[in-house]
Amino acid sequence: MGHMTFRGGVFPHRRKRFTRDGELEEYLPKGDLVYPLLQHIGGMAVPVTEVGERVLEGQMIAKASGDISAPVHASVSGIVRAIEPRKTVSGKQIPCIVVENDGEYEQYPATEMKPWKEQEPGEKIRRIRDAGIVGMGGAGFPTHVKLSVRNPKKIRYVIVNGTECEPYMTSDYRRMVEEPEHLAEGLEIVLSLFERAVGIIALEDNKRDAVTALQLAVLHEPRIEVRVFETKYPQGSERMLIYSVTGKEIDSTQLPEEAGCIVLNVETVCAVRQAFLEGRPVTRRAITVTGKALKSPKNLLVRLGTSFAELPEAAGGFAREPKKFVCGGPMRGVALPDLDVPVIKTSAGLLCMSRDYLFKPTACIRCGACMEVCPIRLLPVRLAELAAADKEEEFRRLHGMECLGCGSCSYVCPARRALAPTIQGMRKKLLAQGKR
Amino acid sequence: MEEKKYGWTFPHVKGTMSTANIMRMVLLALLPAAVFGVVFFGLKAFWHILICVVTCMLTEFVFEAFTDRPLAVTDCSAAVTGLLLAFMMPVGAPLWMGILGSVFAIAVIKMAFGGIGKNRLNPALSGYCLLLLLFSDTMRDYSIRDMGSSTLLGRLLQGETVDPLPMILGNTNGGIGQTSTIAIVAGAILLLSFGIIRLRIPLAGTFAFLLTLTVFGGRGFDQLWLTTQLCGGGFVLGIWFMAEDYTTSPVTRSGQLVYGVLIGILAAAMRLKGIEEAIVYAILLANLTTPLIEKMTVPMAFGQRKMIKISKD
Numbered sequence: 019m020g021h022m023t024f025r026g027g028v029f030p031h032r033r034k035r036f037t038r039d040g041e042l043e044e045y046l047p048k049g050d051l052v053y054p055l056l057q058h059i060g061g062m063a064v065p066v067t068e069v070g071e072r073v074l075e076g077q078m079i080a081k082a083s084g085d086i087s088a089p090v091h092a093s094v095s096g097i098v099r100a101i102e103p104r105k106t107v108s109g110k111q112i113p114c115i116v117v118e119n120d121g122e123y124e125q126y127p128a129t130e131m132k133p134w135k136e137q138e139p140g141e142k143i144r145r146i147r148d149a150g151i152v153g154m155g156g157a158g159f160p161t162h163v164k165l166s167v168r169n170p171k172k173i174r175y176v177i178v179n180g181t182e183c184e185p186y187m188t189s190d191y192r193r194m195v196e197e198p199e200h201l202a203e204g205l206e207i208v209l210s211l212f213e214r215a216v217g218i219i220a221l222e223d224n225k226r227d228a229v230t231a232l233q234l235a236v237l238h239e240p241r242i243e244v245r246v247f248e249t250k251y252p253q254g255s256e257r258m259l260i261y262s263v264t265g266k267e268i269d270s271t272q273l274p275e276e277a278g279c280i281v282l283n284v285e286t287v288c289a290v291r292q293a294f295l296e297g298r299p300v301t302r303r304a305i306t307v308t309g310k311a312l313k314s315p316k317n318l319l320v321r322l323g324t325s326f327a328e329l330p331e332a333a334g335g336f337a338r339e340p341k342k343f344v345c346g347g348p349m350r351g352v353a354l355p356d357l358d359v360p361v362i363k364t365s366a367g368l369l370c371m372s373r374d375y376l377f378k379p380t381a382c383i384r385c386g387a388c389m390e391v392c393p394i395r396l397l398p399v400r401l402a403e404l405a406a407a408d409k410e411e412e413f414r415r416l417h418g419m420e421c422l423g424c425g426s427c428s429y430v431c432p433a434r435r436a437l438a439p440t441i442q443g444m445r446k447k448l449l450a451q452g453k454r
Numbered sequence: 455m456e457e458k459k460y461g462w463t464f465p466h467v468k469g470t471m472s473t474a475n476i477m478r479m480v481l482l483a484l485l486p487a488a489v490f491g492v493v494f495f496g497l498k499a500f501w502h503i504l505i506c507v508v509t510c511m512l513t514e515f516v517f518e519a520f521t522d523r524p525l526a527v528t529d530c531s532a533a534v535t536g537l538l539l540a541f542m543m544p545v546g547a548p549l550w551m552g553i554l555g556s557v558f559a560i561a562v563i564k565m566a567f568g569g570i571g572k573n574r575l576n577p578a579l580s581g582y583c584l585l586l587l588l589f590s591d592t593m594r595d596y597s598i599r600d601m602g603s604s605t606l607l608g609r610l611l612q613g614e615t616v617d618p619l620p621m622i623l624g625n626t627n628g629g630i631g632q633t634s635t636i637a638i639v640a641g642a643i644l645l646l647s648f649g650i651i652r653l654r655i656p657l658a659g660t661f662a663f664l665l666t667l668t669v670f671g672g673r674g675f676d677q678l679w680l681t682t683q684l685c686g687g688g689f690v691l692g693i694w695f696m697a698e699d700y701t702t703s704p705v706t707r708s709g710q711l712v713y714g715v716l717i718g719i720l721a722a723a724m725r726l727k728g729i730e731e732a733i734v735y736a737i738l739l740a741n742l743t744t745p746l747i748e749k750m751t752v753p754m755a756f757g758q759r760k761m762i763k764i765s766k767d
């Protein structure tokens with residue numbers, strides 16, 4: 019199709035048909051809501067409420083600590099029952115605020131403010147911080163930090179990442195089809211911070227309905243254009259997307275702003291719009307609840323803090339015995355051994371698989387498939403060997419620190435070797451030691 | 455441990471290709487040439503193929519069973535080795551030679567180095583090479599029916615003028631599976647279309663081979679002569695199926711080009727010296743350079759180059 023794209027990548031079955039036509043449905047939680055104080059990258063939020071106090075929907079219950087942090091808001095009205103460590107998606111125990119839902123959904127008054135067009139950039143950034151907006155695609159980097167670049171004039175592109183390259187996932191797609199004008203408005207607000215930037219909504223060429231809807235919505239927005247890219251995993255990875263849009267390659271140590279780009283997720287941009295036009299913080303997000311184990315997979319608008327354990331029931335219950343639960347997409351998602359963990363700002367989906375792909379790894383046959391698909395042009399099999407042997411020096415020399423962790427190498431490996439997790443394990447270990 | 459039940463690590467889906475699938479596809483791709491060989495050379499060709507395949511698999515099984523290695527014989531890679539070895543044998547050779555070559559290929563060249571993925575030399579070629587050195591007269595005696603002992607290429611190298619058409623179709627003497635260029639290329643196209651092999655090595659090899667012959671052959675761009683050189687001596691089988699061997703060829707993209715060119719040049723040089731099985735030695739020599747080539751052609755990682763400025767379209 020002549021779209022510029024990166025070399026490598028894989029083409030897993032998309033499996034989006036389960037939910038692509040399912041409109042976003044609001045889901046009301048049944049059990050208690052659990053709000054981890056750390057739903058983002060950075061400092062843990064600090065509770066500003068006490069056990070026994072009644073909180074309202076949209077009320078801030080924990081404030082940001084420090085510059086790189088984000089506040090947490092209640093998504094229902096109810097009584098704070100506990101502030102204690104609970105298990106979260108990552109498997110770790112993190113301090114959480116537990117709220118008992120009183121079922122009234124009494125709203126906290128919307129934040130009063132000037133129309134966004136009259137606000138100063140600093141005010142807008144503060145507003146985004148106070149609304150608790152973080153990168154909702156999975157990374158969870160606080161959006162106000164991302165937007166506070168040193169020199170806003172150097173930003174040439176604000177890219178909305180609507181590629182959704184993970185198989186099964188359709189929540190971003192539904193947002194784009196159902197609320198294209200909301201996305202355009204949100205992007206317009208972000209663009210007002212960067213006077214020399216154009217807004218680009220990036221999609222994959224399998225989402226034609228969304229492309230049409232968005233093109234109509236941005237018809238009268240001279241600064242926004244819709245661009246379509248090849249359907250390929252990991253098209254939605256930040257570094258790959260920047261390359262596809264601008265032709266510039268950034269390495270793992272560089273920020274998108276060095277290539278003159280800001281990359282935001284669809285859900286994040288919708289949250290920005292909500293913060294400015296409705297005066298409401300992030301309390302809900304769209305989630306794809308899907309998988310062959312479910313009777314009727316759905317796209318749900320879920321209140322943050324809802325337990326994942328409630329979601330299969332909301333999607334019609336199980337049709338088959340579920341073998342494995344994954345939070346997020348099947349390529350990069352996290353396996354959940356225990357479903358009783360809360361939905362947080364970065365949870366894009368729940369995948370209930372009726373089959374667990376467990377393969378015994380066999381000997382590497384040096385077919386080179388991993389190298390062929392690696393978007394970063396690494397030699398995954400060599401790096402995995404080095405990581406297993408703990409050879410730090412050589413690992414670094416072969417650019418092991420550049421690994422995206424997209425999992426393409428593991429996906430294609432005919433010997434079923436766990437290449438990407440091994441490389442990422444080594445990479446994380448070295449990063450934790452503060453070595454780059 | 456409850457947690458052991460789950461595949462913990464991402465990705466949670468896997469591609470459909472497995473080692474066994476790949477090897478089965480390769481066997482399928484070699485089928486046209488095998489069928490042609492049996493039809494053209496008769497039942498003895500079938501026995502050659504069967505004996506080589508069975509011996510190879512049996513050797514690997516015995517080796518794995520007695521050294522307590524995980525049983526990997528079911529991935530059929532030994533069958534590929536056996537089939538390729540049989541393809542290079544002249545039909546008139548005694549059957550026990552196939553057994554000797556197979557045992558050497560699997561036990562010494564493949565398993566002793568650590569099994570699949572660890573061998574430094576191509577097993578099938580090494581087995582053939584051993585037989586060629588030990589029994590050079592028998593292994594070079596390609597006589598069948600009314601055809602003499604030397605192949606069309608052999609006659610060309612002795613200075614005769616030959617018509618290369620039988621070498622393309624296959625109705626000439628030669629190794630059991632080597633004679634029909636069409637059948638081999640058909641198999642290669644199958645593998646290409648499934649993405650199992652890639653064009654880099656064969657194209658680079660063929661191009662370098664033809665270019666070297668054209669420049670140094672003293673015949674200029676003599677198409678009949680070049681076609682005979684290309685289709686004879688197992689060059690096509692070698693460059694598509696044995697130079698492409700995953701284990702013994704470099705994994706890097708540019709390394710594969712270097713490797714292909716190296717094979718092409720070596721093969722052409724040996725052909726010009728009158729060696730008919732030039733491709734065999736060329737590939738084995740190039741096998742030895744693989745680790746070096748790989749070391750020298752580590753690709754530059756994404757973002758490590760200076761940022762390339764591309765003007766806005």
